[in-house]
Amino acid sequence: MSKTLDQIGMSTTAERLAVTSNTGGAPSPDWVIVTRDLTRQYDMGGEVVRALRGLDVAIRRNEYVAIMGPSGSGKSTLMNLIGCLDTPNGGEYWLNGMLVSEMSDDALAKVRNKEIGFVFQTFNLLPRASALQNVELPLVYAGVSAAERKQRASEALERVQLGSRMGHRPNEMSGGQRQRVAIARALVNRPSILLADEPTGNLDSQTSEEIMRVFEELAMEGQTVVMVTHEPDIAVHAQRIITLRDGLLSNDENRESYAAKISGERVH
Amino acid sequence: MKTRDAIGLALSQLRVQKLKSAFTLLGVTIGVMFLIAVVSIVEGMGRYVEEDFAARLIGSNTFTLRRFDNVGPGGNRGFDARLAQRRPLLRMTDVEAVRAALPAMMTSSIANETFKYASAPGARPRQVQSVATDANYFAIKKFAVTQGRAFTDQEVRAGSNVLVIGVEVAEHFFPGLNPEGRQLRVSGVPFTVIGVIEEQGSVFGFSLDRLAIAPYTSPMGRIIRPARDISSLIVQAPTQADLPEGIEAARGALRSLRGLRAGEPDDFGLVTQDAAFGFIKQLKGRLVLFGTALPAISLVVGAMVIMNIMLVSVAERTREIGVRKALGARRGDILSQFLVEATTLSVIGAAIGIALGIALAKLVSVLTPLPAAVAPWSIGAALLTGAGVGIAAGMYPANRAAQLDPITALRQE
Numbered sequence: 001m002s003k004t005l006d007q008i009g010m011s012t013t014a015e016r017l018a019v020t021s022n023t024g025g026a027p028s029p030d031w032v033i034v035t036r037d038l039t040r041q042y043d044m045g046g047e048v049v050r051a052l053r054g055l056d057v058a059i060r061r062n063e064y065v066a067i068m069g070p071s072g073s074g075k076s077t078l079m080n081l082i083g084c085l086d087t088p089n090g091g092e093y094w095l096n097g098m099l100v101s102e103m104s105d106d107a108l109a110k111v112r113n114k115e116i117g118f119v120f121q122t123f124n125l126l127p128r129a130s131a132l133q134n135v136e137l138p139l140v141y142a143g144v145s146a147a148e149r150k151q152r153a154s155e156a157l158e159r160v161q162l163g164s165r166m167g168h169r170p171n172e173m174s175g176g177q178r179q180r181v182a183i184a185r186a187l188v189n190r191p192s193i194l195l196a197d198e199p200t201g202n203l204d205s206q207t208s209e210e211i212m213r214v215f216e217e218l219a220m221e222g223q224t225v226v227m228v229t230h231e232p233d234i235a236v237h238a239q240r241i242i243t244l245r246d247g248l249l250s251n252d253e254n255r256e257s258y259a260a261k262i263s264g265e266r267v268h
Numbered sequence: 269m270k271t272r273d274a275i276g277l278a279l280s281q282l283r284v285q286k287l288k289s290a291f292t293l294l295g296v297t298i299g300v301m302f303l304i305a306v307v308s309i310v311e312g313m314g315r316y317v318e319e320d321f322a323a324r325l326i327g328s329n330t331f332t333l334r335r336f337d338n339v340g341p342g343g344n345r346g347f348d349a350r351l352a353q354r355r356p357l358l359r360m361t362d363v364e365a366v367r368a369a370l371p372a373m374m375t376s377s378i379a380n381e382t383f384k385y386a387s388a389p390g391a392r393p394r395q396v397q398s399v400a401t402d403a404n405y406f407a408i409k410k411f412a413v414t415q416g417r418a419f420t421d422q423e424v425r426a427g428s429n430v431l432v433i434g435v436e437v438a439e440h441f442f443p444g445l446n447p448e449g450r451q452l453r454v455s456g457v458p459f460t461v462i463g464v465i466e467e468q469g470s471v472f473g474f475s476l477d478r479l480a481i482a483p484y485t486s487p488m489g490r491i492i493r494p495a496r497d498i499s500s501l502i503v504q505a506p507t508q509a510d511l512p513e514g515i516e517a518a519r520g521a522l523r524s525l526r527g528l529r530a531g532e533p534d535d536f537g538l539v540t541q542d543a544a545f546g547f548i549k550q551l552k553g554r555l556v557l558f559g560t561a562l563p564a565i566s567l568v569v570g571a572m573v574i575m576n577i578m579l580v581s582v583a584e585r586t587r588e589i590g591v592r593k594a595l596g597a598r599r600g601d602i603l604s605q606f607l608v609e610a611t612t613l614s615v616i617g618a619a620i621g622i623a624l625g626i627a628l629a630k631l632v633s634v635l636t637p638l639p640a641a642v643a644p645w646s647i648g649a650a651l652l653t654g655a656g657v658g659i660a661a662g663m664y665p666a667n668r669a670a671q672l673d674p675i676t677a678l679r680q681e
Contacts, residue, residue: 085674106598113596124591128284141596
């Protein structure tokens with residue numbers, strides 16, 4: 001499995017440098033995420049916290065990327081910006097050829113709906129809605145008709161092997177099943193990126209492996225996946241690992257290099 | 269998000285929290301219930317007065333010639349008692365002049381009425397509504413004589429001591445007997461009963477069956493009007509639209525008979541139903557005002573309850589709002605979700621209130637003499653009020669939900 005994943009072409013450092021240094025220019029359609037000199041600061045009671053200090057990140061279509069970093073490194077901020085839940089103070093953010101850093105609130109809502117599939121650590125399913133209704137939710141906001149919604153939502157659930165549990169509510173499901181419902185919900189609108197925030201943080205290791213297998217399969221099928229995590233065991237499932245430190249990019253490496261490093265750290 | 273989806277969402281939310289929803293809409297329900305009941309009772313009373321009461325007490329499509337204008341609450345503006353006392357009495361010559369001037373299609377009847385004691389052997393004397401009139405009176409009043417007969421023009425011309433009585437009079441003085449041919453004294457003068465009028469019922473507890481009707485040419489005329497003048501002449505036109513023509517004819521005839529110059533005021537009164545019931549209409553207006561003020565307070569309380577519950581709901585569902593926003597809900601979607609929820613809640617409350625209000629109005633009309641008629645406009649108004657209360661109460665909580673920052677909302681435990 002891992003060998004086949006590695007066969008999917010990863011962007012090279014030179015290519016990334018070329019696309020992130022072309023300030024103001026729209027990246028080629030090949031690039032799903034491009035940030036240039038991205039900054040975000042918070043005013044915490046008079047004290048300015050600089051969470052991101054000029055970040056250049058480029059992710060090509062079909063890449064499977066993990067974003068790592070200790071707490072305070074800015075990875076949550078980056079995740080919020082990539083997910084269009086927040087807007088930067090400076091720099092550019094291009095998502096799928098659109099300059100989203102300049103967009104209004106409602107335009108961002110539309111981008112979130114169409115371009116981004118969120119998977120959260122705490123699943124964030126609506127507790128009183130069935131699995132099917134939960135998966136239909138993004139389609140409701142996309143204005144899709146009820147019949148088509150049902151059709152597409154059931155397809156998405158079947159894709160994560162939950163075709164038999166569509167009528168169940170989240171509290172009638174295991175953690176792994178809930179996270180798979182969340183993945184189906186994230187995929188139902190065919191987003192440009194699957195954006196996962198600590199997707200295994202609330203799961204045991206066996207279920208975590210199960211979810212990682214789902215991610216790998218999706219990546220294999222051509223889905224761009226961006227996963228924020230602080231667990232090296234999880235990050236190592238990705239093809240490419242970006243490490244942040246103090247709001248700046250500290251490392252951008254492939255799986256082999258990262259795996260070698262963490263196993264080395266364990267030896268020491 | 270489409271409106272249909274928003275309403276579906278609101279309904280499922282209400283289904284999930286049945287008990288809470290039920291308590292929430294209680295205020296609106298009670299307000300609307302009393303609103304509907306009060307409006308129905310007032311409306312019923314009004315209709316009763318206008319259709320039934322007017323037709324039965326005065327006769328439909330009629331006006332009345334009298335010495336004085338209608339004197340009573342709401343009808344006596346500009347009435348000068350001293351000036352009015354100088355008015356001449358209404359005499360037979362006046363009545364004849366007016367009758368001659370009226371269009372042929374109109375009928376008229378002299379009607380002198382007052383309460384007088386009646387007596388018969390074996391029963392306590394009792395006051396009865398005594399009427400001195402002519403044979404037209406029965407047709408104008410729509411009094412059907414079910415037992416015996418009404419008196420005729422000949423009897424009027426002859427001044428016969430004949431009497432037509434109401435059901436209540438018949439039962440009081442001749443219980444279990446056929447009153448026909450029996451003697452009844454009115455103010456000590458003996459009359460022969462020749463007929464009984466069909467039961468008329470009562471208006472506001474005032475019986476319409478305590479009647480004793482005799483020709484005005486009989487001693488009854490003297491008993492009621494010792495001065496031998498006429499207290500009123502009732503004129504009936506075929507339709508309401510013909511009334512003005514009759515009124516003008518009567519006015520012209522009497523003015524010229526009495527030699528009034530142009531510019532001088534009438535020295536007689538021409539009273540229509542409208543004038544007679546101006547007071548009741550005014551009363552109705554006040555009842556509606558007071559009757560709706562109290563339910564309105566309940567509606568305000570209901571609105572505050574809904575607002576409060578919606579604020580709690582927004583706080584409880586902050587996380588859900590964050591999720592919805594992350595999945596692509598715009599501010600407008602969240603706003604309409606909560607607004608539709610509050611409005612749906614309130615409209616359901618109003619609908620229940622309408623049903624209970626109608627039931628309450630029916631109950632009141634069965635248990636009390638107050639009639640009730642549900643006004644169609646009040647149902648529409650109640651639904652609109654419900655929707656208005658929902659929108660007003662939901663606006664602030666919904667706006668608060670819509671303004672939530674998705675990141676903060678998602679982080680909420």
